[in-house]
Amino acid sequence: MKNFVFENATKVYFGEGCVKEYLSCLAKKHGEKVLLAYGGGSIKKNGIYDEVTAILKDAGKEIIEFSGIMSNPTYAKVLEGAKLAKDHGADWILGIGGGSVMDCCKAVSMAAVSEKDIWDEYWAKPGVIDFDPLPLGVIVTVAGTGSECNGGAVITNEELKVKTGRDYPKCNPEFALMDPTYTYSVPVKQMVSGSFDILSHIMETYFSETDEDNVSDDISEALMRNVIRNLRAAIKNPEDYTARSNLFWDSTMAENRIIKLGKKCDFECHQMEHQLGAYTNCNHGQGLAVLHPVYYRHVYKDGLTKFVRFAENVWQIPRDGKSDEEFAAAGVEALADFIKEVGLPTTLKELGIDENVDLKEIAASCNLAPGSYKKMTHAEILAIFMECK
Ligand code: NZQ
Ligand code: ZN
Helix, strand or coil: CCCCCCCCCCEEEECCCHHHHHHHHHHHCCCCEEEEEECCCHHHHCCHHHHHHHHHHHCCCEEEEECCCCCCCEHHHHHHHHHHHHHHCCCEEEEEECHHHHHHHHHHHHHCCCCCCHHHHHHCCCCCCCCCCCCEEEEECCCCCCHHHCCEEEEEECCCCEEEEEECHHHCCCEEEECHHHHCCCCHHHHHHHHHHHHHHHHHHHCCCCCCCCHHHHHHHHHHHHHHHHHHHHHHCCCCHHHHHHHHHHHHHHHCCHHHCCCCCCCHHHHHHHHHHHHHCCCHHHHHHHHHHHHHHHHHHHHHHHHHHHHHHHCCCCCCCCCHHHHHHHHHHHHHHHHHHCCCCCCCCCCCCCCCCCHHHHHHCCCCCCCCCCCCCHHHHHHHHHHHC
16 A cells, blocks of 8 residues: 555534434534525425524524525635625635535635635645644435545536635634435435446546555445445435445545545546536536546556456446456446436436536546546547537
């Protein structure tokens, strides 16, 4: 394994009833004024908003509302939240939602205390955070990004047409409350998209060096099998607690840094999807579903050992005399079949991307991830986009 330093500063409270049980006590540890951040209003329909605000009011907190955080949160939205926090003197932030809310809150927690332009200093390029961001707690309502247990925040700068993520350990939420029953109301399409995002995070980590025996890859295989099994179960019955709790914890496990230990990591599909998102605002997990099989058809021969393991240990495909290349390719096709089975889009057209979009410009704007089994070029990324049409 490669050398590593491991730390995860987020304390997780997991399970049915955890918000009722712990939020009041956690709120008491923080200041009086809380910036309550959420998305487009799902929490008002499913009762989470009422439950949380009642607890906060009982704990004597003054609530400053920051609502309307959109999927693929923009830098303009970050600045709006930071201004609210500054104007009202917020002491801490409580984010309720998925990756978009959590990511936006992390950037707000920095912008609310920094005098600098945080896009220029910390997103356009990696920076060093030499101050303490506002404390952040999150209540997660959808499985997918795993943002609750890392410092990652993916922000879209609409003016520059750049969607990019940075992971600053100082932005790890102090606490994350995860009640799997809160995810029951997530629309099936979003549940499937979030679950594919989990699978993508695991694959982007697994399909990279090192290829020698290592515990991170073994954990990844178990997680991938778990996501596949439990997504099938949750599609059959969205209120299957076992399935929803497994998917919820899978999403955290995929992005709490554990399976990345000793690994190089790839994340080229994420680089491609983020720029597709910057130009078209497409759904993150659905965009990944379109890209992954095509990307892997381009790289599997360069990472044959791992793709053979994937076919064998994740999809449990019988070998039946196949050569290594045939067997590895069968694993990639099993992934493509699963994507169809769970109803994810398989083409850019199905993803809703207009055929007149300039794929050449988007391809040229993608970062080239250093961890890929194959050295990517912008020309090859364009070829991948064209095959996704
Ligand atoms: O906005 P509301 O009304 O709350 O509705 C949301 C939104 O429409 C809905 N939803 C969430 N919980 C719900 C619910 N609807 C009903 N019941 C519930 N309990 O779900 C929709 C999607 O929410 P969103 O937060 O956008 O989804 P997700 O968690 O997939 O986050 C996507 C964002 O995270 C970034 C993505 O690029 C994208 O911007 N990522 C963040 C990462 C990180 N920080 O580590 C890593 C990822 O790779 C990813 O890039
Ligand atoms: Zn992702």
